[in-house]
Amino acid sequence: MDVPIPKKKWSFVTRWWWLGALVLAGTGVVGIYWPRPGQRLHVATSRLTISPVTRGNFQEFTAIDGVVQPLRTVYLDAAEAGTVQQVLVEEGTTLTAGQPLLRLANPDLQLEMVNRETAVYDLMNNLRNTRNQLLQNRILRQNQLADIDFQLAEARRVFDTNQVLYDQKVIARQDYLQSQNAYRYQLRRRQLTQQTLRQDSVAMQQQLGTMQESVQRMTSNLALMRRKMDDLLLRAPVGGRLSSLAAEVGEAKTRGQRLGQIDALAGVKLHAAVDEFYIARIGTGQVGEVVVDGQAYALRVTKIFAQVAKGLQIDLAFTGTPPPGLRRGQTLPIRLALSAKAPAVLLPKGGFYQQTVGNWAFKLGADGTRAQRVAIRLGRQNPDYYEVLAGLRPGDQVVTSSYEGYADQQELVLDNHQP
Structure with missing residues (x-):
C-alpha cells in the first residue's frame, strides 16, 4: 500500500539564502536605474536659469554711474567785504545777465x-x-x-x-x-x-x-x-538758473567768499568715476551710451581729470540732443565702450562662472530634459555677456545660474514637477 510522503519545508538557512539573493538582485537593478554620486542629479527647473547662446556684436564696456551737471557753471564770489543788506532773489530762480542778486553794505x-x-x-x-x-x-x-x-x-x-x-x-x-x-x-x-x-x-x-x-x-x-561800490550790489554775470545762494540778511561776508553759483541753461554733461583698473584704456573722445526711458543716447568723453581720486574722474557730453527733463544731481547708468563692436558668439552672464571659471557648463540636450556637462572656452566679457571661443554654438541652451551644490555632477535631470 502506498505511504503518503510529507511535503518538505524550506529550512532556515535556505530561506535566508534566497532572501540574500533577492536583495542582491534588487541592489543591481537600483544600481542600473538610479544615478551614482557624481554622475546624475535631479534638479527642479524652477531653480535654474537657462539662457540661449546667440550670435551678435560683442563690445567690451564698463558700467558706470554718471551724475548730471550743467555744461557750464559760474561761481559767485564776494568782490568786496560787507554785510548782507538785502537778498533780491531765491534759489532756483532763472536769471538774466546783469540781474541784481543781493546787496552788501560796507560803511x-x-x-x-x-x-x-x-x-x-x-x-x-x-x-x-x-x-x-x-x-x-x-x-x-x-x-x-x-x-x-x-x-x-x-x-x-x-x-x-x-x-x-x-x-x-x-x-x-x-x-x-x-x-x-x-x-x-x-x-x-x-x-x-x-x-x-x-x-x-x-x-x-x-x-x-x-x-x-x-x-x-x-x-x-x-x-x-x-x-568797488557797485560790487556791493551782486549781479548775475550770465543768464541761467541760480542753483545755490548762501546769504542771509545781516550775515557778514569777506572778500572772495563763495556766495553761490549759476548753472548755464545751454546744456548738460555727465560726470562719472571709472575704476582705476581701466585708466590705461580711457581717452578723450571715447564713446558711451546711456538709456533714458527706453531710448539710447550717445555720449563722448570730453575731459579726463589729471588727479585720480576715488577712481578716474571724467566728463561726458551728449553727441546729440540730450534727454528732456534732466535735473542737476540726477544719476544715470552709463555704458562706456572699451572696444569696437565685432561679431561673436555670446553667452549671457550668470553665477555659473564662480564655480567653473568659464572652463565648462551644463548644456541642455535636444529634448530639454537633461543638461550635460561640456567643456567650453570663454574670452572677453562685459557686464552682459561672455564671448564664447569654443564648446558652444548659437542656439544652444545653457544653465547659467549658480552651480553651487551640484558642481561635481556630470548630468542634470530637469524635473518640471519637482518643487
Whole structure:
C-alpha cells in the first residue's frame, strides 16, 4: 500500500539564502536605474536659469554711474567785504545777465569813497586856481611886452631922427649916442622879455600837465572806488538758473567768499568715476551710451581729470540732443565702450562662472530634459555677456545660474514637477 510522503519545508538557512539573493538582485537593478554620486542629479527647473547662446556684436564696456551737471557753471564770489543788506532773489530762480542778486553794505568803503571824492574835487579846484594864476601871469608878461614894444618903437624913432640930424651936424654927438644907447637898451629888454615869456609858457604847460595827470589818476582811482561800490550790489554775470545762494540778511561776508553759483541753461554733461583698473584704456573722445526711458543716447568723453581720486574722474557730453527733463544731481547708468563692436558668439552672464571659471557648463540636450556637462572656452566679457571661443554654438541652451551644490555632477535631470 502506498505511504503518503510529507511535503518538505524550506529550512532556515535556505530561506535566508534566497532572501540574500533577492536583495542582491534588487541592489543591481537600483544600481542600473538610479544615478551614482557624481554622475546624475535631479534638479527642479524652477531653480535654474537657462539662457540661449546667440550670435551678435560683442563690445567690451564698463558700467558706470554718471551724475548730471550743467555744461557750464559760474561761481559767485564776494568782490568786496560787507554785510548782507538785502537778498533780491531765491534759489532756483532763472536769471538774466546783469540781474541784481543781493546787496552788501560796507560803511568803511563808503567813507573811503567820500574821502577820495573830496580829494579829487580839491585837486581839481587847485588845478583851476593854478591855471587862472598862470594865465594872469601870462597876461601881465604880455602887457609888459606891449609896453616894451612901444618904448622900443619910440627909442627907434628918436634914434633914427638923431642919426639924420647928427649926420647934418645939427645935434651934438652926445645926444646922438644917448639916443642910440636908449634904442639898444629897449631892444635888449624886449629880447629878454620875450625869452621870459617863452619860459613861463613852457613852465606853465609842464605844471598844468603834471596837475592834469594827477587829476586823471585820482579820477581813475575814484572810478575804481565807484566800481568797488557797485560790487556791493551782486549781479548775475550770465543768464541761467541760480542753483545755490548762501546769504542771509545781516550775515557778514569777506572778500572772495563763495556766495553761490549759476548753472548755464545751454546744456548738460555727465560726470562719472571709472575704476582705476581701466585708466590705461580711457581717452578723450571715447564713446558711451546711456538709456533714458527706453531710448539710447550717445555720449563722448570730453575731459579726463589729471588727479585720480576715488577712481578716474571724467566728463561726458551728449553727441546729440540730450534727454528732456534732466535735473542737476540726477544719476544715470552709463555704458562706456572699451572696444569696437565685432561679431561673436555670446553667452549671457550668470553665477555659473564662480564655480567653473568659464572652463565648462551644463548644456541642455535636444529634448530639454537633461543638461550635460561640456567643456567650453570663454574670452572677453562685459557686464552682459561672455564671448564664447569654443564648446558652444548659437542656439544652444545653457544653465547659467549658480552651480553651487551640484558642481561635481556630470548630468542634470530637469524635473518640471519637482518643487
